[in-house]
Amino acid sequence: GAGGGGPDMSRMRGQDNSPSTLLSEQENLALFGLLERKSTTLASAVCQLYLAVPGNASQWTKEYSGVVCFIKDNPRRSYFIRVYNLQEGKQLWEQELYNQFRYCTPRPYFHTFTADECQAGLNFADDYEGEKFQAVIEEKIQQRHSRQEKRHNTGHHSTPDSGKRQCVPLPPPPTGSGSHGPAAPMGATSIQNPEITSFRYRSMPTAAPAPSAPAPDKKGKKSKQNAKKKLTKADIGIPSNFQHVSHVGWDPDNGFDVNQMDPDLKKFFNQAGITEEQLTDVETSKVIHDFLDSQGGLDAVKEVIRKQDAAPAPRPPARGALPQPPPGPPPSRGRQGPLP
Known part of the structure; x- marks a missing residue:
């Protein structure tokens, strides 16, 4: 030029x-x-x-x-x-x-x-x-x-x-x-190499x-x-x-990180009746994560919570509710990987 x-x-x-x-x-x-x-x-x-x-x-x-x-x-x-x-x-x-x-x-x-x-x-x-x-x-x-x-x-x-x-x-x-x-x-x-396990919080x-x-x-x-x-x-x-790591704090080896979870997401899971045990179970958390993903991820959750806070609605809108995941396998399975 x-x-x-x-x-x-x-x-x-x-x-x-x-x-x-x-x-x-x-x-x-x-x-x-x-x-x-x-x-x-x-x-x-x-x-x-x-x-x-x-x-x-x-x-x-x-x-x-x-x-x-x-x-x-x-x-x-x-x-x-x-x-x-x-x-x-x-x-x-x-x-x-x-x-x-x-x-x-x-x-x-x-x-x-x-x-x-x-x-x-x-x-x-x-x-x-x-x-x-x-x-x-x-x-x-x-x-x-x-x-x-x-x-x-x-x-x-x-x-x-x-x-x-x-x-x-x-x-x-x-x-x-x-x-x-x-x-x-x-x-x-x-991919669970020692050097790549804690990429979660960039x-x-x-x-x-x-x-x-x-x-x-x-x-x-x-x-x-x-x-x-x-x-x-x-x-x-x-x-x-x-x-x-997806933007909802989930990874395939350990499920959701309940300690570092976005407050809106935590609120959303509580309302949907999802337990901490389900969130940390490898198989069950994947079902939850995939569902969240299909609904638009964290942004969609924040939108739902924002609307609730604005309106005096006692419950989240039905389409935002998570399906109850199938009962996961015993917690011991799939947890062999190093914890975060």
Whole structure:
């Protein structure tokens, strides 16, 4: 552009690039600087990339930690999911969106798709970033489908890339607690590393956690070159203790944190007759969390409470009431993971 520092400066400023909310402005600019010329990131998020590698496809193996971007690559006239390492300043992995690309979301924080070589999973540090990433990709897939429909209707048949790209049965998402029983082999699926258990309160400074429980053999599996190295902020641009936590203070390994719970949420649960025991039970809390998620999360709860406080209504509106979750398994099950 005129008076600027050439086209690269505008790329570095990231005018059209979508930043990650977990990265600082500097880190986002560094990320945008890694993009190829005339490429734009439409969504960026801190995450871990898991692959169900051939020969071991019954379980997830962690490949990389970094920032995932959904890229519009103008020179190649295509869209890509690319993972970058900010510390080393390089691209680690990519997958192009092909004709029959399907994007699946078995969990708000864990999304899967079929890559060229195997199944791939993105484990997001933040639910909201994951949801935004999903929305942008699905919008693009939808646009592509509409265009193909039009072409199809005018007689120009594109070659179908048929069925092999569907959402196939996959290993369960990595949860780390062993709460899904033998179906989730601890070895490669656990994300419950000592360094990533206390990511819950991002604003609270935390001392580097000591390796409390031995992380089952996953440590030595994919990172031989740095077997002992922890995820550091420099690696991915966020606090080193990486764990996905939804904005209602729930995590898949320990349920809801009743001590640090938002007062409105606590009030909401009390009114719905949900007990502390149910909130901390792994299986039951997941049902509650998924329901909350489907109703609009914490914002929706606050809205309900706000309306109650404004109006003299003795009870919350019926549609805001939580269904009684099914009785959970005995508390001992699924609680093997280290407590927060």
